[in-house]
Amino acid sequence: MDTDTLRAHLRDLLGEAGVVDAADAAQRPAGFMRQDTVQCRLLARPRSTDEVAAVLRLCHAQRIPVVPHGGRTGLVHGADATPAQLVLSLERMNAIEAIDPRQRVAVAQAGVTLQALQEAVQPHGLAFPLDLGARGSATLGGNAATNAGGNRVIRHGMMRERVLGLEAVLADGTVVSSLNRMLKNNAGYDLKQLFIGSEGTLGVITRLVLRLAELPASQNVALVALPDFDAVAALLGHMDRALGGGLSAFEVMWRAFYELVTTPPAASAPPLAHGQPFYALVESQGADQALDGPRFVAALEAAMAQGWIVDAAVASSARECAALWALRDDVMQTARHGWPFTFDVSLPIAAMEGYVAQVQGALAARWPAHHCWVFGHLGDGNLHVVVHTGADGDREAVEQIVYAPLAPLQGSVSAEHGIGLEKKPYLHLSRSAAEIALMRTLKQALDPLQLLNPGKVLHDS
Structure with missing residues (x-):
């Protein structure tokens, strides 16, 4: 089916506002995607499940591949499309x-x-x-x-x-x-x-x-400095026990990341002095601020008495809580020297210190002037590794350094971002041959013509 005929059919199904031409689609905001990946044959904007079904029936009959779009905030090229594909945006289904x-x-x-x-x-x-x-x-x-x-x-x-x-x-x-x-x-x-x-x-x-x-009735947040990784792991267990299930976040920043987000042009001044190897943002949520606040502070004081905490800054208002979170969330500072390579991995907490040291050592040997920032949801076993070498062509070599050590640790090349196109060559490091074969079986059963988001996650069989 030629594009003009497809456009006419889609407008019959979705109305005039439900179809966007390729040239106009390419001018739309790209979200977290690169603008050059926002390509398509046409973009369809259904308003209901029935309209989605009608579009997919049409595309199935005509063998037209379809790439679904949400908010386009993914980081693994999972929503990239080509000029031969139809983009199916769910943006009007917002009720x-x-x-x-x-x-x-x-x-x-x-x-x-x-x-x-x-x-x-x-x-x-x-x-x-x-x-x-x-x-x-x-x-x-x-x-x-x-x-x-x-x-x-x-x-x-x-x-x-x-x-x-x-x-x-x-x-x-x-x-x-x-x-x-x-x-x-x-x-x-x-x-x-x-x-x-x-x-x-x-x-x-x-x-x-x-x-x-x-809805939580209390929130307590602190930024703490820690002397070594053993103290980080000990503090995680201690706070979880002491807060009786109220621990809601445990975000750890290696020194380089903390210093990056607390030096100009970053907006945040350092709440704690630079120089410690680890900093952690600890949050609890509960039912009664009058009770939960003192319990939170007492847990921190007990940790400090054990030597797990070197220094701490405890938020005393909602504004200060937000300011500490803003510091942790200011990941765009990693683009200060140019667009970096970003990685999202998971592995056992006990293996993290050695893994990061191995990755940083390999990077330094290959690119002495590189930058590497590590931070993440350590309580979930999830680390974000951000690397800048100064050359886009270094991507594959950096990927090998970051991903290869995960296999013997039974870690994952994707903790929370998915596989998309970017991590597809490394899926075998985290999934067995039998698991990948079963994934292919499911894909073949539900989408035998390979029309839905083709080429993502799995290599073509």
């Missing part, structure tokens, strides 16, 4: 259909942004606790398709733990509606798990039932 305070669930369309849901449930005394820096752009459908993680996984889990049910459309237009609202439902296979984390390769998520939590 929050229901908020049920008694059941503590929300039903939302896939194009709702994470921040929009967070703000909508607050007046009900509820929270949607998944949180990440791209909250204002990232969509719930994209969060589910990539199994997003973020800042508070240590307490509330990944996106997978927040999804009770969902609706998805298969490559041939079949609608699979499994909008379960119950926490316990063991009636056969849990089909929603097929689509969560599959990056749009098995189906297009259109609606979700999401598990909410009670």
Whole structure:
């Protein structure tokens, strides 16, 4: 089918506003994607599950590959498209259909942004606790398709733990509606798990039932300096025990990252002096600030008495809590010397210190003038490694240094960002041949024509 005919069919299905030509699509904001990857044959903007199904039926009949788009905030090229492909954007499916305070669930369309849901449930005394820096752009459908993680996984889990049910459309237009609202439902296979984390390769998520939590009544945040990695691990266990399950975040910054985000042109002045090897942002959330605040401070004082903490800055207001979080979240400082290579890995906490030393040693041997910044959600086993060598052509060599040591540690090349195109050559380091074969079997069963987000996650069979 030629493009003019396809455009006419899509306008019949979606209306004039539902179809964007390739030239106009290329001028749209790219999110976190490079502008040169925002290519397509046409861009379709359905408003409902039925319209998504109609578009996919048409594309299936005509053998047209389809790339689903959410908020375009992914970092592994999972939403890249080519001029031969149709982009299917869920941006107009942005309705929050229901908020049920008694059941503590929300039903939302896939194009709702994470921040929009967070703000909508607050007046009900509820929270949607998944949180990440791209909250204002990232969509719930994209969060589910990539199994997003973020800042508070240590307490509330990944996106997978927040999804009770969902609706998805298969490559041939079949609608699979499994909008379960119950926490316990063991009636056969849990089909929603097929689509969560599959990056749009098995189906297009259109609606979700999401598990909410009670809105915390207290928040306590501290930035602490630590003398060595053993103290970091000891503090994590100590704070979790001392706070009785209230620990909601444990973010660790290696020295170079902390110094980067607390020196000009960064906006934050250093709350703690430079010079320690590790800094950690520790957060607790609870039910009573008058009780939880002293408990939090007492836990820090006990850790300091043990020698695990060298110095600490404790926030005394919501503004100061936000300021400490802003320091940790100022990752754009890593682009100060030019656009860097970013990595998202996970591995056992006991192996982290040796892994980082190995990576940094290999980088220094190859590029003496390189920059390497390490930080991450250490309580979840997740590290972000950001490397700048000064040459885009060094990417593959840096990838080998970062990814190769993970295999013997049984680590993962992707903690929370997915595989997309970028990590596809390294999937075998984290998944066995049998696992990859089973992934191929699922792909073949649900999308035998290889039309949904083709080329992502798995190598062509």
